[in-house]
Structure formats: structure tokens, C-alpha cells
Amino acid sequence: MTTAPAPTGFQTGFTVRPDLVVEAAHADDVRTAVAHAAARGLRVHVHATGHGLPGAVEGGVLISTRRMDSVVIDPVRRTARIGAGTTWARVIEAAAPHGLAPLNGSSPSVGAVSYTLGGGLGVLAREFGYAADQVRALDVVTADGVPRHVSPDSEPELFWALRGGGHRLAVVTGMEIGLVGAERLYGGSVAFDGEAAGTGAAEVAGRYLEWAGTLPDTVTSSLAALQYPDLPQLPEPLRGRYVVSVRVAYTGSAAEGERLVAPLRAIGPALADSLREMPYTDSHTIHGDPPFPHAYYGDGVVLGGLDGGGAARVLELTGPKAPMTTVVQINHLGGALAAPPAVDNAVPYREAGFLVRLLSPLDGTDVASVRALYAEVAEGLAPAVLGRSLNFSFGGGDRTEGFHDARTRRRLAGLVSRHDPASLFGGSYGVSPGGR
Structure with missing residues (x-):
């Protein structure tokens, strides 16, 4: 076990200033760090890559696990x-x-x-x-x-x-x-000009939702919308445009994949089309997430269902006229996600049909303004909202409501009361440790 400066991570939007940083090389280092924190009444934070940093870290013991990277x-x-x-x-x-x-x-x-x-x-x-x-x-x-x-x-x-x-x-x-x-798959994305006639954001979203309703469970897809800045380092077809993309991943044959995506290509002229057969090791190219650290805030709203009108409202609020840049992703759920696991677990909202994910760069934008916009989006979706997504809450660690349904939350809180009554690891899922 070694002590070290606070690690730099993928999320740069929030300060990380613990009292002690422990670079853990193996499990015994973690045990020693937890015992040290417990003896002194210090909170424990854990940091691997820093993508999902829930917010600022002030004080306590930060355990960095990045050296524990065996496979x-x-x-x-x-x-x-x-x-x-x-x-x-x-x-x-x-x-x-x-x-x-x-x-x-x-x-x-x-x-x-x-x-x-x-x-x-x-x-x-x-x-x-x-x-x-x-x-x-x-x-x-x-x-x-x-x-x-x-x-x-x-x-x-x-x-x-x-x-x-x-x-x-x-x-x-x-x-x-x-x-x-899964040695290979058929996938990629089709990108449309979200402000052009025939491929406007609302029209693409409506056509996407209709198409998604026809898919077999072997197809996983999502729709994304983003106003790209006008920067020379971006590909020319995307530069300065409001782009709406549909992403697809399918483990069946390329020929069947081509047949399944034909309705997407029929929406209208595409700015880019990367749909193809690929080795699974290239699956990250489907979404093209940014590989560089940056500052951002994000949240996810889990929905029972979503229609074209609801999707259009989300895109209107977050599109080119929005007060800040916001990346929207609408994930089609269902299929195996709705099936009970072989051994029950705490993953909530398996009945959900869609997940709406929002992410905003914090480049001169304050968190309060981002939250206000997100609240407006959630309000427009309110009749269908089941809760929020724990995986896609970035920077909102002070808000735990909605991550689990009431029954799951009470059960989790009871386990916190039993295993961590001093809240060493961060508290009790938004209810009291006793589960009330």
C-alpha cells in the first residue's frame, strides 16, 4: 500500500481533495485503508477510472484501485x-x-x-x-x-x-x-441532419421509435442527439450541425442486419453511415464516446414507455436553442433486460421501456442551470417516469432519490443499517438506515 496525491480521473468537473489517498495494489491494502478510516471516523471514497465520480470529494480516505487491474x-x-x-x-x-x-x-x-x-x-x-x-x-x-x-x-x-x-x-x-x-457483430450508426427537411430531429425520433417497436430482442439500439461545435478538428459532415444518430448492435448475420436496418436508411439522406460487420473488439466504435478526460454533469430518467411526442419534446428542450450543450441518448430497453435474473438482484425497473440520458459539458456552464434544464425535461416526461439510472448519474451524488423503487430502497437501507451503521461508504440510499 502506498499513499499518493489525489488521482486524476476522467471526470474533471469536480474537486477531489481527500485527507488521505491510498494506492491499493491488492485486497489487503483495501482492508488496511478501510480499517484506518473506520478507526478515525473518516468517510471512504473509491476511485478506479473516475468516469462516474458522483461529485466533489472533500476529506476522508480515497482508495484508488487503478493498480488492481488483473484479468x-x-x-x-x-x-x-x-x-x-x-x-x-x-x-x-x-x-x-x-x-x-x-x-x-x-x-x-x-x-x-x-x-x-x-x-x-x-x-x-x-x-x-x-x-x-x-x-x-x-x-x-x-x-x-x-x-x-x-x-x-x-x-x-x-x-x-x-x-x-x-x-x-x-x-x-x-x-x-x-x-x-460474441466474436463479431453487425453494428454502427446512421447520422442525420437534425434540422434538415425530412430528417429533422422530431421526425427521426418518431421513425426510430416506430422501428424499435418491431425489433427482435437480439437488436440493441439507441438514438442520440448533439449540437456539434463548428471546429476544424471535427469531421466536415458533422461540423456545426445538430446531428441525430441511431446506433445499432446485432449479433446475427450481416445480411440479416442489413435487412433490419433498411427502415433507418429509408428515413432520408444520411450525414454518415458506419453500419457494418465488425469484430467485437471494435464495438466501442458504435457510440464513439470521447476518450479524453473532461468536465460534465449527467442524469438518466427511466421510463415505462415513450412516444414520438415525448421524444420530440425532449429534443426541443435540449436542441440547438437550449441554454447549454446537452447530449441526449434514448436507449431502447426491454428484451432480456426485462427478464428476471437467474439469482435475484437489486437492479430496479426491469419493466422499463426506455432510458433517456442527458449529459452536459461543464465548460462555463454551472450545475444549477443544468439541473434546471434536466428538471424541465423530466417534468415533461412525468407520466411515464419510473425513476433514475444509478449508472448514468454524473456529478449528482447529493441526489439519491429515484435510483431504486421503494421496496428495493428499503431493503438496501436495512442492509446499510446492518453492515455500515456509521455510513462509512456514503449513507443509506435516500432513506434512514432503518429503512423508513
């Missing part, structure tokens, strides 16, 4: 054993020679463990479900400083809670996950 693939059992700081890129690379893949998200530089604890909505989500559903076992350190192997047999309540409940019950030092057979 061990078992091709016979189709599993991966991953360390607490491992990125999805490392897991994808290690699994690919065996024709296997994890249920990773769109960005390969995201920490695999943190992503999975929040549920994990991935590239192939409608076909294979949430990443949390694939967890076989976890190694953790609880607030009492005790290392625990958490599985359905050894610690069934913690096993339920950690898969979808987030970070508030323990520090995870390692995780075993199942892999799926």
Missing part, C-alpha cells in the same frame, strides 16, 4: 476474474481470443466493477441483459474491515444488494463475471 479468463467456464480497477478494454482484449465477450458498456475505458455494481446497461443489453446479472461472485471489504467472499451461498443478502445497489455496502476488490459468445 483472468476461464474459457471453459466462460468467466472472467477481474480486479477492482480493471477497465472494460482489458477484459474485452483478454476474452476476444476465446470468442467471448463481457457485457461491457459503450466506453472501453470505464471501470468494469463500478459499472457492474450500478447494473450495467451494455452494447448487447437487449439480448443478454444487465451486466449485474452475469456476476458469479465478489470479493469485498465491508465497513468492519473484514474481507468477505460474496456469493449466493456465502453471503446471499450482500450478493443481492451489490449487484445493482452500487457502492454503499462494501469496497469490491475483485469480481467474477460470466462471458457471452
